[in-house]
Amino acid sequence: MRRLPTLAAAALAALLCAQPLAPLADAAEQTGFTVRREAIPGAGGVTLDAKVVEPAGPAREPRPLLVMPASWAVPNIEYLGAASGLVHDSGYVVVTYTARGFYASEGEVEVAGPEDVADASRVIDWAVSHTSAGAENVGMAGISYGAGISVLTAAEDPRVDAVAAMSGWADLAASLYPNDTVSAGAAELLLGIGHVTGRFGEDLRELERAYREHRTEDALHLAPERSPANRVEELNENGTAVLLANAWQDSFFPPKQITDLFGALNGPKRLMLAPGDHATPEAFGAAGLPNRIWERATEWFDRHLRGVRNDLSDSAVELEPLNGSGWREYPSWEAVTTETGRFRLTEPVSDGWPRPETGELVEGPASDWQHRIDVGDPTLARSGTVMLSGLLQGFARVPVGVSVPLVDRDDAAVWSSEPLPSGGTVSGTPRLRLSVTPTGREVSLFAHLYEVGPLGKGSLITHKPITVRNNEPGVPSEVDLALQPVVWNVSAGNRLVLVVDTVDARYREEGRGSVAFGSSSTAPAELRIPFG
Missing domain, CATH: 3.40.50.1820 (Alpha/Beta hydrolase fold, catalytic domain)
Structure with a gap:
């Protein structure tokens, strides 16, 4: 190897x-x-x-x-x-x-x-x-x-x-x-x-x-x-x-x-x-x-x-x-950006089988919550293979895909918007803000933003890693993460889905144990999506 x-x-x-x-x-x-x-x-x-x-x-x-x-x-x-x-x-x-x-x-x-x-x-x-x-x-x-x-x-x-x-x-x-x-x-x-x-x-x-x-x-x-x-x-x-x-x-x-x-x-x-x-x-x-x-x-x-x-x-x-x-x-x-949608992240919950734990991306008021996932285990969410995935997207328009229902909720947190009736164009630099509380001093996080169709099949729009280092275990820190800029046309009726996990094959990850994500009325977790 x-x-x-x-x-x-x-x-x-x-x-x-x-x-x-x-x-x-x-x-x-x-x-x-x-x-x-x-x-x-x-x-x-x-x-x-x-x-x-x-x-x-x-x-x-x-x-x-x-x-x-x-x-x-x-x-x-x-x-x-x-x-x-x-x-x-x-x-x-x-x-x-x-x-x-x-x-x-x-x-x-x-x-x-x-x-x-x-x-x-x-x-x-x-x-x-x-x-x-x-x-x-x-x-x-x-x-x-x-x-x-x-x-x-x-x-x-x-x-x-x-x-x-x-x-x-x-x-x-x-x-x-x-x-x-x-x-x-x-x-x-x-x-x-x-x-x-x-x-x-x-x-x-x-x-x-x-x-x-x-x-x-x-x-x-x-x-x-x-x-x-x-x-x-x-x-x-x-x-x-x-x-x-x-x-x-x-x-x-x-x-x-x-x-x-x-x-x-x-x-x-x-x-x-x-x-x-x-x-x-x-x-x-x-x-x-x-x-x-x-x-x-x-x-x-x-x-x-x-x-x-x-x-x-x-x-x-x-x-x-x-x-x-x-x-x-x-x-x-x-x-490039004409308006910005501000989506609050709600607590990921399950409505019962077969729907796994999923939070919402909503434009309503903030709420207080915490949600914990395990650290160090890979999920189906990924940024793709170095050089190969970008080549496929560039020349064949084949995106990095994921089946959102199959993303393991023990190892990833998932949030979904309502269907966009008229679609839209993500145009600019999305930003994610949320509270992070790891059990160790370091933890790597990988945020993936997808366009997802009615059957749960997603196409990667953009992503970004961040590693929280030298953190006091059990003490929350605020993460403000700018994802990679993009122009992406979202089809009518599809959703925007955010997946945050702790392993991505193209990066070297840090941390073990678990990590909690959180939101409060004073520091709400939110995803800002630029549209154009």
Whole structure:
């Protein structure tokens, strides 16, 4: 079983790297651009393996430059399809390079640390000196690891005028350690694929040791300088035009931290969220195939690097519903939600067989109650399998399902709304508030929000973990939990159902014994649902 993460990582690496080079070379000869391999000096004497895609012939004036760091564990061929289109159609010079520590690039993997940011600036220096690009119109683009490095570099290097960051992160700790809960499935896959394709630096080795020894908190000091959320002031001062694109079900970098980063930016900005998992909404675009996100990225660079007056506004949000099709555009993230329903959680009770203990989600007054469940036993409620569930939702619209009547009420608390006669659209960030009293000092909780039909079959809308740590046993604490943001169309006559349990396979859970949930007239348990 221990080999599975490594085998899965190797398969994923092979999939991500499978880009045809011979057809691209032929196309280059026919369409007037060149593709060449270069060894570019990075920071500290490290050499970076790069591909340069450049229009053929002399330039009358310096051309705009795009620098694209490759994704985690992926070589620089990743973006050659997209790069050829950008060069051929718009005259960019594109330099795409393999991040230090991976494949033919020297050095060790530094997890988007200062060395990686310095490397990106050195690539800009080299391109200005060795290609037809100038330093006046510089952009950066990337997927995943390349996205994070691009935004961090834009904060550090004011020459970067525009960024398109796809499937990246804003807050590294919030991504992989959400609400003090280890995202073990994501960590295993990232570490596994990293070992297959790269050479770990000391910081990454320290992080892995801490993770393996169940002391993740000891490695959190590495996160702040690697988190774009902590560089917002510099991005705003530089006036960087930032396009952010992510998947609703990203297994590595869920969207809540991205919507928070988007809200903090005050320069030109665009947010795009689509069905799928990590790097899947934009993957085909990187290969040069038609893709909404890469089309927007091209328009973004044309507007902010080439001065093309296209239809893009300086601030906008584009969303494709998780269970639907068709993009919707909004002027801001706040405009995604038009009203918020406040549902009180009532005490879960049973009406007798065959109806198990279930509370209500109602809009009435609060009541005093407590309800206890066991800790440490899995239930049918789950967030799905890392990468696989998001892929199925994104490409086949197959949701993570559950049979609500079969969820064990000894190990989970369940609340249900009345049927929504006209349906509706959950649009924004749901929030859960309730009192939690564990018998131990720590307890992990997993909140799952479902759309449920008349027969009790549910489809996962969104979820979020939280681990209450260092709590005094038997002493209640208030939990205010923001679930992952979503746009989800609820069918007429279906219900909203909230399930809270203590085990989810993609996370590392803490705690044993039992935990009581509670509500009072002064601190009512409630679920706030955004509608749009």
